[in-house]
Amino acid sequence: MSDATTNAYAKALADIAEAEGVLARVDAEFTAVAAAYESNDQLRSTIGDQAIPVERRQGIVEQLLAGKGAHPLTAQLLGMVIGAGRGRDLSAIASAIGNRNASSQGRAVAEVRSAVALSEDQQRRLGEQLAKAVGTEVNVKVIVDPSVVGGLVATVGDKVIDGSVRTKLDRVKARLS
Amino acid sequence: MSFLVSLLASEEGHLTYETHSWLLPETAEIIYGGLASVIVFAALGKFALPMFKKSLTARTERIQKEMDDAQAVRDTAEGEASRIRTALGDIQSERAKILAEADAQAAAVLSDGRARITAEAADLEAKADADIAAAAGRVNDELKSEIARLSSVAAERVVKAALNDAAQQDLIEGFINTVGAAR
Numbered sequence: 002m003s004d005a006t007t008n009a010y011a012k013a014l015a016d017i018a019e020a021e022g023v024l025a026r027v028d029a030e031f032t033a034v035a036a037a038y039e040s041n042d043q044l045r046s047t048i049g050d051q052a053i054p055v056e057r058r059q060g061i062v063e064q065l066l067a068g069k070g071a072h073p074l075t076a077q078l079l080g081m082v083i084g085a086g087r088g089r090d091l092s093a094i095a096s097a098i099g100n101r102n103a104s105s106q107g108r109a110v111a112e113v114r115s116a117v118a119l120s121e122d123q124q125r126r127l128g129e130q131l132a133k134a135v136g137t138e139v140n141v142k143v144i145v146d147p148s149v150v151g152g153l154v155a156t157v158g159d160k161v162i163d164g165s166v167r168t169k170l171d172r173v174k175a176r177l178s
Numbered sequence: 179m180s181f182l183v184s185l186l187a188s189e190e191g192h193l194t195y196e197t198h199s200w201l202l203p204e205t206a207e208i209i210y211g212g213l214a215s216v217i218v219f220a221a222l223g224k225f226a227l228p229m230f231k232k233s234l235t236a237r238t239e240r241i242q243k244e245m246d247d248a249q250a251v252r253d254t255a256e257g258e259a260s261r262i263r264t265a266l267g268d269i270q271s272e273r274a275k276i277l278a279e280a281d282a283q284a285a286a287v288l289s290d291g292r293a294r295i296t297a298e299a300a301d302l303e304a305k306a307d308a309d310i311a312a313a314a315g316r317v318n319d320e321l322k323s324e325i326a327r328l329s330s331v332a333a334e335r336v337v338k339a340a341l342n343d344a345a346q347q348d349l350i351e352g353f354i355n356t357v358g359a360a361r
Contacts, residue, residue, distance in 0.1 A: 130357045133358035133359075150341065153357075
């Protein structure tokens with residue numbers, strides 16, 4: 002899907018969530034679902050498979066949110082995205098909603114990739130340090146990505162701060178070759 | 179006449195004659211003979227001598243003409259011989275020139291051939307050296323690449339094996355503690 006279409010979907014969803022006064026919560030829940038979508042191959046292939054009936058794919062997402070106190074609007078918006086056949090663009094839509102939420106708060110979004118999950122305290126301290134690094138307050142969104150191997154990669158706008166073991170291994174490999 | 183007298187004298191008993199001399203003729207005979215001789219010689223001088231002179235002159239002229247013709251033919255022959263000798267000399271000179279040119283061309287062709295063969299041999303040698311060096315470099319590069327690949331795989335395995343939870347947390351804390359200074 003093109004960026005324009007993704008942004009259009011994200012804007013529509015964010016407008017609804019903002020109108021309901023739950024943009025931050027919807028953003029956080031969309032981010033969590035998107036992270037699960039990215040880290041789980043089976044979930045990704047199921048939600049993105051157009052051959053599977055829409056009702057079944059929506060049911061899977063509802064099961065994913067069940068018992069976690071998700072806002073009903075989040076489930077409805079996710080069902081709408083999957084029903085429109087945009088399951089494959091879930092991560093991009095979640096990212097755009099996150100940007101919208103951050104900009105509405107006068108903050109930036111810091112996308113942080115890590116091989117392991119970060120605690121709440123680590124996310125808070127990381128947000129404070131990233132704010133010092135980029136000069137503006139940030140909303141930290143952690144994506145668990147095993148390809149990072151170790152350490153963190155933080156992306157705030159165009160700025161990338163790479164402290165990952167993957168990049169260090171790639172540098173060693175480049176130096177050897 | 180003496181014969182007739184002798185014949186008549188041999189007839190025995192017939193007529194006897196006496197002559198003045200068995201050698202000298204009669205005077206009248208001398209006179210008539212002399213006149214006849216004069217007339218004959220005069221006629222010869224009058225008619226035969228001019229014809230003889232004319233014939234002799236004509237023969238002389240004919241001989242002279244033949245001699246002149248022969249001289250002319252000889253001159254022509256000598257001229258032709260001279261021309262042939264000159265031509266022969268030219269031919270010899272031309273032959274020598276052609277042979278010299280042929281020798282020079284052969285020497286040039288031989289020299290060029292040697293130079294070309296030498297250059298081609300040098301090129302082939304250089305190309306072979308370059309091919310050998312390229313092959314050696316390629317093998318070296320492939321070997322280095324394989325060593326690098328194996329080393330990186332080994333390094334990644336070692337690092338992943340060493341990255342337990344504590345190490346992961348150390349890396350994360352290290353990033354958090356230093357990222358603030360990244361501005």
